Amino acid sequence: MPETRSRTPAGQRILAAAEELFYDRGITAVGVDLIAEHSGLTKRTLYNQFGSKDHLVTAYLTERDQRWRALVRDTVDTCADPVEAVTAPFDALRTWSRTNTRGCAFINALAELPDPAHPAHRIAADQKHWLLNLFGELATAAGCAQPARLATRLLVLHEGALATQPLALDTLAESTGLARSLVRASLETGGLEGTQR
Amino acid sequence: MPETRSRTPAGQRILAAAEELFYDRGITAVGVDLIAEHSGLTKRTLYNQFGSKDHLVTAYLTERDQRWRALVRDTVDTCADPVEAVTAPFDALRTWSRTNTRGCAFINALAELPDPAHPAHRIAADQKHWLLNLFGELATAAGCAQPARLATRLLVLHEGALATQPLALDTLAESTGLARSLVRASLETGGLEGTQR
DNA sequence: CCAGAAGTACACTGATCTGTGAACCACCAG
DNA sequence: CTGGTGGTTCACAGATCAGTGTACTTCTGG
Numbered sequence: 001m002p003e004t005r006s007r008t009p010a011g012q013r014i015l016a017a018a019e020e021l022f023y024d025r026g027i028t029a030v031g032v033d034l035i036a037e038h039s040g041l042t043k044r045t046l047y048n049q050f051g052s053k054d055h056l057v058t059a060y061l062t063e064r065d066q067r068w069r070a071l072v073r074d075t076v077d078t079c080a081d082p083v084e085a086v087t088a089p090f091d092a093l094r095t096w097s098r099t100n101t102r103g104c105a106f107i108n109a110l111a112e113l114p115d116p117a118h119p120a121h122r123i124a125a126d127q128k129h130w131l132l133n134l135f136g137e138l139a140t141a142a143g144c145a146q147p148a149r150l151a152t153r154l155l156v157l158h159e160g161a162l163a164t165q166p167l168a169l170d171t172l173a174e175s176t177g178l179a180r181s182l183v184r185a186s187l188e189t190g191g192l193e194g195t196q197r
Numbered sequence: 198m199p200e201t202r203s204r205t206p207a208g209q210r211i212l213a214a215a216e217e218l219f220y221d222r223g224i225t226a227v228g229v230d231l232i233a234e235h236s237g238l239t240k241r242t243l244y245n246q247f248g249s250k251d252h253l254v255t256a257y258l259t260e261r262d263q264r265w266r267a268l269v270r271d272t273v274d275t276c277a278d279p280v281e282a283v284t285a286p287f288d289a290l291r292t293w294s295r296t297n298t299r300g301c302a303f304i305n306a307l308a309e310l311p312d313p314a315h316p317a318h319r320i321a322a323d324q325k326h327w328l329l330n331l332f333g334e335l336a337t338a339a340g341c342a343q344p345a346r347l348a349t350r351l352l353v354l355h356e357g358a359l360a361t362q363p364l365a366l367d368t369l370a371e372s373t374g375l376a377r378s379l380v381r382a383s384l385e386t387g388g389l390e391g392t393q394r
Numbered sequence: 395c396c397a398g399a400a401g402t403a404c405a406c407t408g409a410t411c412t413g414t415g416a417a418c419c420a421c422c423a424g
Numbered sequence: 425c426t427g428g429t430g431g432t433t434c435a436c437a438g439a440t441c442a443g444t445g446t447a448c449t450t451c452t453g454g
Contacts, residue, residue: 010401026309028225031441043443045401053442103308110363111305112223128364149371156372160357166307167325174346175353182375205430228411240413242431250412395454402449410441419432424425 011049014039018060023105027057027112057109058119064105065127071096072134082142086183089131089158090176097165097172104162131155144186154179208246211236215257220302224254224309254306255316261302262324268293269331279339283380286328286355287373294362294369301359328352341383351376 007015017039021030032053036043050056075092079085102108106124113120135154139147161175204212214236218227229250233240247253272289276282299305303321310317332351336344358372 008400025311026225028223028309029311032443033441042402042404044403047443048400102311103304104360107300107304107360107363108308111300111308112225114222114226114299125364128361128366132366152366152368152371153375155366156357156361156368156375157353158357159360159368160353160355163301163304163356163360164325164353166304167322169325169329169349169352171349171353171356174349178350178353178379207431229413230411239432241433244413245430397454398452400449400451403447405445407444408442411439412437413439414437415435417433419430421429421431422427423429424427 008049010041010045014041014046014049015056015059015063018056019064022057022060023064023100023102023108027109032056054118057113058123061106061109061120061123065123068096068127069130072131076134076138082138083183083187086135086138086142086144087154087176087179088138089134089154090161090172090179093158093161094172094176101165103166104159107159107163128155128159131158139183139186142183142187144183146186150182150186153182157182205246207238207242211238211243211246212253212256212260215253216261219254219257220261220297220299220305224306229253251315254310255320258303258306258317258320262320265293265324266327269328273331273335279335280380280384283332283335283339283341284351284373284376285335286331286351287358287369287376290355290358291369291373298362300363301356304356304360325352325356328355336380336383339380339384341380343383347379347383350379354379 014035018030018035021035021038032043032046035056036046039046046056050059072089072092075095076085076088079088106120106127109120110124115121132151132155135151136147139150139154144150157175157179161172164171211232215227215232218232218235229240229243232253233243236243243253247256269286269289272292273282273285276285303317303324306317307321312318329348329352332348333344336347336351341347354372354376358369361368
């Protein structure tokens with residue numbers, strides 16, 4: 001399989017062009033000829049490297065997922081305070097949003113690729129579960145009450161801010177503030193209103 | 198313009214088929230021939246009624262928006278208690294989700310139609326602003342503190358539950374619970390942790 | 395020097411896509 | 425009876441799509 005081989009320089013350039021075009025214009029709307037043209041390489045090289053458009057789409061999502069996870073990990077790691085670390089993914093999202101203004105690439109990909117058997121569905125589900133687990137681990141490490149429930153709520157806030165991003169409502173600041181409030185509340189003794197029911 | 202004329206029975210059937218196919222399989226992935234075939238009408242009639250695929254897409258989103266708003270309005274109106282009414286849109290979302298499992302049709306449409314000049318962008322933005330304003334009005338009517346801020350937070354929770362729906366994480370129950378907690382907290386005296394900062 | 399890998403140039407297939415033209419039919423109101 | 429509206433049938437144009445075949449070049453490691 002071509003996608004398991006280490007990427008050649010030409011393959012990397014094609015993948016970079018594909019990432020930009022797929023994210024900005026949508027997967028179905030972007031043809032392989034356009035990707036080849038934007039990358040400065042030929043369509044033949046694209047097919048020699050990736051085998052098919054579907055494989056290129058999968059590589060695009062995989063690469064993007066790795067870049068995003070690295071950013072989140074880095075942002076979390078720079079937090080000395082374990083309480084601040086719980087909401088660090090929201091800070092990472094702020095950084096990420098400066099250069100990615102078309103919402104979540106994975107939600108967008110699922111919108112265009114309805115077939116549940118497509119690898120994109122597994123990649124997207126894995127990513128969200130990864131973030132959910134990360135929230136859970138961070139909440140546990142910070143000593144939050146009911147870390148699993150808190151993690152789910154933080155995930156909803158995160159995805160909500162991401163989903164409403166293309167609408168220019170500036171929901172990120174509000175959801176980050178609410179996330180911090182939830183973490184703070186979960187550290188206080190007894191079941192507050194955020195934890196009951 | 199054909200889209201302003203009152204719809205003929207054939208036009209309604211075509212629009213119904215388009216709604217189902219566009220939502221389930223994506224807009225770009227569905228061709229006009231497929232819509233004609235599923236509706237039992239001809240492609241010629243489709244073009245006589247709607248003029249172009251773009252107009253049909255716009256009609257699809259408009260119709261869907263109206264159906265959804267009617268459901269939300271009805272759900273809100275059946276609430277005797279003004280406090281319960283604030284989170285009624287979350288109950289409407291639960292009903293809606295039973296037959297619409299592919300996330301938000303408008304977010305999905307924006308993913309496929311990157312051109313900001315496309316009417317879909319206006320329709321989607323209008324819908325989210327409508328919900329935001331509705332949350333604000335309901336919060337004010339219920340006597341919540343800082344209704345505008347609460348409305349934004351409720352919108353984020355709503356969209357977060359909707360965005361994560363295709364991932365089968367059952368985030369709707371959790372976000373609904375959190376929404377109720379926020380409303381409850383905003384009714385108690387003094388600035389709680391959910392309102393400060 | 396040579397073999398193989400990577401990339402180019404370019405023509406091409408077959409399928410699918412949106413959209414049109416034109417003749418035709420059925421029905422209903424005036 | 426007649427004209428118009430709504431719908432059908434079917435062929436077709438023109439563009440674009442994913443993907444292939446083949447011969448050529450260029451570079452590098454042994």
